[in-house]
Amino acid sequence: QKEVEQDPGPLSVPEGAIVSLNCTYSNSAFQYFMWYRQYSRKGPELLMYTYSSGNKEDGRFTAQVDKSSKYISLFIRDSQPSDSATYLCAMSHNAGNMLTFGGGTRLMVKP
Amino acid sequence: GAVVSQHPSWVICKSGTSVKIECRSLDFQATTMFWYRQFPKQSLMLMATSNEGSKATYEQGVEKDKFLINHASLTLSTLTVTSAHPEDSSFYICSARDLRLAGGPGDTQYFGPGTRLTVL
Numbered sequence: 001q002k003e004v005e006q007d008p009g010p011l012s013v014p015e016g017a018i019v020s021l022n023c024t025y026s027n028s029a030f031q032y033f034m035w036y037r038q039y040s041r042k043g044p045e046l047l048m049y050t051y052s053s054g055n056k057e058d059g060r061f062t063a064q065v066d067k068s069s070k071y072i073s074l075f076i077r078d079s080q081p082s083d084s085a086t087y088l089c090a091m092s093h094n095a096g097n098m099l100t101f102g103g104g105t106r107l108m109v110k111p
Numbered sequence: 112g113a114v115v116s117q118h119p120s121w122v123i124c125k126s127g128t129s130v131k132i133e134c135r136s137l138d139f140q141a142t143t144m145f146w147y148r149q150f151p152k153q154s155l156m157l158m159a160t161s162n163e164g165s166k167a168t169y170e171q172g173v174e175k176d177k178f179l180i181n182h183a184s185l186t187l188s189t190l191t192v193t194s195a196h197p198e199d200s201s202f203y204i205c206s207a208r209d210l211r212l213a214g215g216p217g218d219t220q221y222f223g224p225g226t227r228l229t230v231l
Contacts, residue, residue, distance in 0.1 A: 008152075034219050043117075043204050043222035044155070051216075088154060095218040096143075096208035103154045 003027055006089055006102030015111050019076040023089035023102045026070065030091040030100070033065050035074045038086045038104070047087075048074060051095075079109045113209040114138050117223035124195055125231055132190045132226045134205030140185035141207035145220060146178075149202040161188040195230045202227050 006023045013019055021035075032051055036044035048063035050056050050072075056063045062075040072091075076083055089102040114137040124130050134144055142163045147155040159180050160168045167180035177199075179191040188207075192199055206220035 032219065036222070041202070041225070041227065043115075043206075043225045046217070046219060046221060049217050049219055090219075092219070096213065096220065098145075098157065098160070099220055101154045106152075 001026065002103075003100050004089065004091065004102040007105055008103055010106040010108055012108045012110060013079055015079060015081060015109055017079050017109070019079050019083070019107060019109075021074040021076075021087050021089075021105050021107070023072050024070055025072075025091060025100075027100075028067070028070065029093050032092045032095055033063070033072050034090045034092075034099070035061075035063055036088040036090060037083075038088060040085075044088055076107075079107075081109050081111050083107060084109050113207075113212065113217070113221040115205065115207050115221050115223040117203075117205055117226050119226060120224060121227040121229075123229045123231065126196050127194055129191055129193045130195055130228060132192075132203055132205075132228075134188045134190070134207070134223055136186045136207045136209075139207075139209045139211055141188075142185060142210065143208055144182060144188040145206045146180060146188075146190050147204045147206070149204060149225075155204060158190075192228065195228070197230045200228055200230045 004025045035048040038044040053067045060077045064073040086104040088104045090099040116135045118133045144161040146158045161182040163182045169175045182188040204225040206222045212218045
């Protein structure tokens with residue numbers, strides 16, 4: 001069993017839909033949780049950064065962390081075709097140090 | 112802030128030759144940089160952690176003599192793929208931690224745009 005599980009998709013939604021992306025993990029020592037967006041043939045771009053449990057909102061993006069369930073989510077409201085990318089969840093024990101990635105979910109937003 | 116660049120963005124080489132990839136932190140100093148490789152439709156796989164002024168720490172299964180890492184300054188780390196073979200063809204990505212953000216929101220790794228290596 002992988003430390004971090006993420007549905008690979010692809011997830012196809014119409015423009016304007018609410019998208020829900022999720023990861024589950026097994027190591028309760030993870031304290032820092034990130035979501036990265038990666039366009040094809042590009043490096044990952046940090047979208048959301050969360051410490052411990054709770055919610056964080058930034059524009060159309062909301063990240064949720066439920067440490068009791070070892071479950072994190074990224075919600076995208078009013079999805080746009082430009083949101084089409086692979087979304088990687090990542091987590092670490094200590095800030096800035098070794099990241100453990102999920103396998104990535106490929107999202108396609110159709111106009 | 113926290114911009115990381117890589118050079119070249121893509122490279123094609125013949126089997127048996129060596130290729131050097133540069134990773135630079137453009138607007139900050141990075142004592143630690145990380146090197147990853149990524150195969151198509153797969154996630155990032157950490158190869159090594161590069162520490163300024165000291166030897167890199169390699170992940171299990173990564174050949175240190177084949178993937179030479181040098182972190183000679185606080186803004187530059189290089190990865191040299193020696194005697195490259197077709198199976199080394201991959202997308203290589205570096206990342207760095209911005210110490211200016213240490214302890215605050217955003218204290219994580221920031222990634223370069225990647226280098227696509229094709230070995231013929």
